[in-house]
Amino acid sequence: MPDTAPSVPGAATTSNPAAALIEPKRATPESPLRDVMGGASRIELKVHEQGFIALVDVMPRLVPEGQTADAAIVQAARVSYGQGTKQVNEDRGLIRYLLRHRHTTPFEMVEFKFHVCMPIFVARQWIRHRTANVNEYSGRYSIVPDRFYIPTLDAVRKQSASNRQGGEQTFQVNDAEDLRTAEEFIRYLGDVEQRYQKYLDLTNKGVSRELARLGLPVNVYTEWYWKCDLHNILRFLSLRMDKHAQLEIRDYAEAMHRLLQPIIPITIEAWRDYEMEGLHLTRLEIEAIRDLKAGGPGLLPTENKREQAEWSEKRARLGL
Ligand SMILES: Cc1cc2nc3c(=O)[nH]c(=O)nc-3n(C[C@H](O)[C@H](O)[C@H](O)COP(=O)(O)OP(=O)(O)OC[C@H]3O[C@@H](n4cnc5c(N)ncnc54)[C@H](O)[C@@H]3O)c2cc1C
Structure with missing residues (x-):
């Protein structure tokens, strides 16, 4: 099929020539x-x-x-x-x-x-x-600019005992052993930061930026x-x-x-x-609430420890 589109730069191109003649309608807002x-x-x-x-x-x-x-x-x-x-x-x-x-x-x-x-x-x-x-x-x-995330000494978190993914309580800076460990951690981050100078030196010596950055830590x-x-x-x-x-x-x-x-x-x-701030309830949790209402202990009908812990948290929120 021959190409019938106009060749003028910037001109509207359409397969419907009549549409090209229709002016766009601009609406004025009802209020400012x-x-x-x-x-x-x-x-x-x-x-x-x-x-x-x-x-x-x-x-x-x-x-x-x-x-x-x-x-x-x-x-x-x-x-x-x-x-x-x-x-x-x-x-x-x-x-x-x-x-x-x-x-x-x-x-x-x-x-x-x-x-x-x-x-x-x-x-x-x-x-x-x-x-x-x-x-x-x-x-x-x-x-990569010279910027590193380093928590303050009093914000260094300990590994949580209950949640393997989390850190909860902080090291207590008024406890000598805690303080030593927190300081050691901050020093460790500081040492890693020293590597930044090496990164700059190596890029100056011609190592590609894409490779030199491999030595930078994830707190950059x-x-x-x-x-x-x-x-x-x-x-x-x-x-x-x-x-x-x-x-x-x-x-x-x-x-x-x-x-x-x-x-x-x-x-x-x-x-x-x-x-x-809402709360999602599972079917098992609804059953436990029904059990509570009927005078039972309101235990979750499952052996799964994590689910039971989650139910305890929800019960506390609900005041049950
Ligand atoms: C506390 C926490 C811990 C986590 N731990 C880990 C971990 O240990 N390891 C890990 O790998 N990740 C982890 N994640 C990341 C998590 O698994 C999700 O990848 C992340 O939260 C993004 O969620 P999402 O996929 O719903 O979001 P989005 O990617 O924004 O997607 C939003 C929604 O779009 C839909 N959607 C998007 N892409 C697709 C697709 N390709 N196919 C179908 N549907 C799609 C889905 O409905 C999805 O829910 C963690 C997240 C949190 C919050």
Whole structure:
């Protein structure tokens, strides 16, 4: 078939020539618009000594005056639920309903872009959240800057006895033996930091940056731009603000939560109410509650020790 598309640079190309004649329709907003970032080009929070998380963009960036970025969720939901609700308090009810009933796609209509500077061991945990778009600093292209995460002496955590993945209590600096071990750990990190000079020397002698960096530890900082939709950000926050997540990534998640709260206050409130501070019960746990109500000991009908421990925690939260 001959190619009938216009050859003028920049001209519209379409298989329907009539469509090319139709002017795009521009709608004027019903009320003035406001910037959800208040005109800022970035809003940054420091995390630890050397790190930060900065909000650099939001979709929607402009919303009708008097509203928040939550409006985009309601706007998308109305495609399925019709024009029934209009008032802000009705919008709040709709968002809370959507979140409670896991009608998640309207939350994907809101997006946030962050610039984050974090140690590599935090980045390794963060990158597991696969639904984000990421562009990271290249240690092949540029010299890795001289920034290392080193906890303060009083924040060195001991291996948890109950949780093999976690560190809980800190070494007590007023206990001589604890202090010695904590100091030894900080010195160990300091020694590793000395290797940075060697890294620079070797790159100066011509070793490629992509190989020289192999000797750098995982507490060295990296940076990336990270863009994600709100549905998946809420999932990230649920997992990484949880007490089971490592403290260092939790600090970033807390900072992210602080940045988001004023921009999507209705969603954040609903997420705290229904997810973050809510409680999921398994069938076995429901059976145990029924047993308690019937005057029994409320034991979980399983031999699994971990499940029993989780049930004890939930019982305590429920005051049972
Ligand atoms: C406390 C804690 C401890 C952890 N320990 C370990 C560990 O020891 N080892 C380890 O390897 N990881 C560990 N992880 C990482 C964990 O297993 C998840 O990879 C991480 O939390 C991201 O969760 P996600 O996959 O739900 O998120 P995302 O990757 O953001 O995905 C969100 C959702 O999208 C869907 N999705 C995304 N990609 C796919 C796909 N390819 N196919 C189908 N569905 C998809 C899924 O429904 C998923 O839940 C840990 C996480 C936490 C919070």
